[in-house]
Amino acid sequence: MTGPLKQHLIDPEICIRCYTCEMTCPIEAITHDDNNVVVDESKCNFCLDCIPVCPTGSIDEWRVVDKPYSLDEQFGWDELPEQGEVTQLEIVDSDTTEGGDPIVALLAEAHSGAGGKAKAPASASKPSLNLYNLGHPVEAVVQGNYRLTSEESESDVRHIILDFQGTPFPVLEGQSVGIIAPGTDQEGKLHLPRLYSVSSPRDGERPGYHNVSLTVKRDNPGICSNYLCDLQKGDKVQVTGPFGATFLLPSDPNARLLMVCTGTGSAPMRSFTMARQRTVGEKSGGMVMFFGARTPDSLPYFGPLKKVPETLLQQHLVFSRMPNNEKEYVQDRMKVEEDLIAEMLQDDNTHIYVCGLKTMEDGVEHAFTDIAESFGQQWRTLRDSMREDGRYHVETY
């Protein structure tokens, strides 16, 4: 049983037959006749080299099919067929709850804190979605597994680097991957994938390497997190995805980012920061982060964060369990920095990202409500319009 698969197709109504894709494809999976330019499903390995060179966008078409369209079928098309019914709907092109797919449901739940249907930033790159599923996972090899929190800290958070060994796995900052723990549950069923947000930028943990890092906290009990945290270099992991089409980084260099996170909610923020750093270089990144943890030694990436210049990322690291100090949560610090946040909320270039435990939502909402009031705005209205605009994003779990 292989299940449905995702097939790469070209829209014949939009394609101008320049054959640039065909000349670019490194494995000759693209061919043409007098009528159409088509992709051979049996050869295409999702490397996506053909996507950026296409002048029309007609190359970026995908259908989930039980049986792939043959070359002859594609040669005969005047237009692209609609997405048909498939035995198991696995399209995660948006965060709707329809379809009964467990991953769609997980993402919809994670994004529900935004108060309505989430939208991607207008200038975000188009994400690749669901290239690998339960029926066709991709195998990754663990390149490294590093503890991010100190040995004394009771919180065991890991930085895990996965390499896809040349198999294309195009993932954007803010997207998630599914990890399948081996074995079966008590009822003898295979484990379902667990979602983890990537913490590396799109071109890889090292630029050009296209490897992916995850930030994983060991939970008790937690089959998948324990499985991941125990991985050794060289171990093999089954991965699905990428997933998530809205919690994405705007490409507009003028966009400002206000990031609020706790714990492993820092994963997407790390990917945003690194992506920005690689694209803007020494210029100001326009990013502000409020990052909460119990103590410095339990704050993931505490060390590396110290090396990120303030011009790129203004950091507010907030600790709730410091001896001899009052408890301070992210929302407390946000209120302290009210002027800054108020100014950002009134700037149409500002994008807000909230990521972490579900329990942080209320406090953050309160802080935003107070700050919005300070300049005579109702937070709910502002939030809804920002969200409609693709500028307000919540991912909590």
Place this chain on the structure above:
Amino acid sequence: MQDLLSVNYDTKIPNNVGLSEDRKVLKALEKWHPGYINWWNKLIPQNFQESMVYLRTAVSVDPKGWAKFDYVKMPDYRWGVLLAPQVENRIIPFGEHAGKPAWQEVPGEYRNMLKRLIVIQGDTEPGSVEQQRFLGLTAPSLYDMRNLFQVNVEEGRHLWAMVYLLQKYFGKDGREEADDLLRRSSGSEDAPRMLGAFNEETPDWLSFFMFTYFTDRDGKMQLESLAQSGFDPMSRTCRFMLTEEAHHMFVGETGVGRVIQATCEAMNKAGITDPYDIGRVRDLGVIDLPTIQKKLNLHYSLSLDLFGQEVSTNAANAFNAGVKGRYMEQRIDDDHKLQNDTYKVRNVVDGKIVEEEVPALTAINMRLRDDYIRDASGGIGRWNKAIEKAGVNFKLVLPHEAFHRQIGVFSSIKADMDGNVISDAEWTVSEGKWLPTREDGAYIESLMVPCYEPGKYARWIAPPKVGIDNKPGDFEYVKLHMA
């Protein structure tokens, strides 16, 4: 060892040719650079120079990350020198040296021939930007304005590419030729561009779309045959330029297609079934199909002239020398030497068009033109499909190759659209049926009013089916600087 796949942005000129170690060429290019920037700054109206345009910049020759999209002011665009990766042990693919290792330096005996080919190619690149300089003022949408500027900056980069070859491989001569590329100017009395089609104005957006469809397609064919060259640096340069050229084809094909779509939709809405009811169609504020045919006739015939003489010893010599090949040479199944082959060409004998077999070597231009006609006819078919789908009874056609020609064997005769030889008197009577008249031009010009609101389009052109870089319909492709 420098990573040759990624672009070196550290020096002034982005490149993947190791410029920073090549002091001599770097110096020459840096000396040329102010003149280039000056040329660009004087060219396009100032408020567009100050605007933020959502442009694609080539940043690498690796297909995975070859280009990035971002807002940029055009004068800040990173024009660079990018060559497709070197193919190891590449051999000369055709001509008398076929099978020998490709040249990494200019062979002395072909120096002038190569230089001339590069100069002619290089001259067309800035020429088209000059022709199109004022179109931004009448852009039918921000989307179209962005596409215009994308084409413009890439033509600018293609000029850079040719200038690099001249300065790197042709010494003082090359530097002088590079300077002359900025001295000549489209339509100039004293120093016009070298090829006729690049001295014609581009007065309106339909002309621009026709130009990118027909004339840039000639450029594509020329680049493709130069990409076959045994002179490896030229081959690599042209191969990379072709990736960008595809966008220009796209602007032309979809541009004309969207004009046709707007016309058909407006006709249907108004219940006009006769496409020749020109007055009523024009009352709708769209361009009637017969006028679109006339524009097509003009640009197609001007573009055919760019292929030069049908039978040409220059072209034969360039092929034989291994300097300029045929379109898709690597896919042609023959000996790639053409010593004993023949090719059918049309000729004019005693005022009649006849077909003759000539030595294939001398018919290289003709063959390229035939390939061009085949390539160009594809889009006509797709436009006709759209007209048919809209239920309008009209078919666009490519006129006969003898129609309205200024260069080559057909320049001595007059022919109608079907290739029937006609008298000068007959031509004078019918010219206005086949080519745009002053009135046609005035009507189109009257439609050329700017539409600068994001997501909005002038009435005579339909919105695109897909946004650039997958952007949504109301994306602000150009953040206009309003001074």
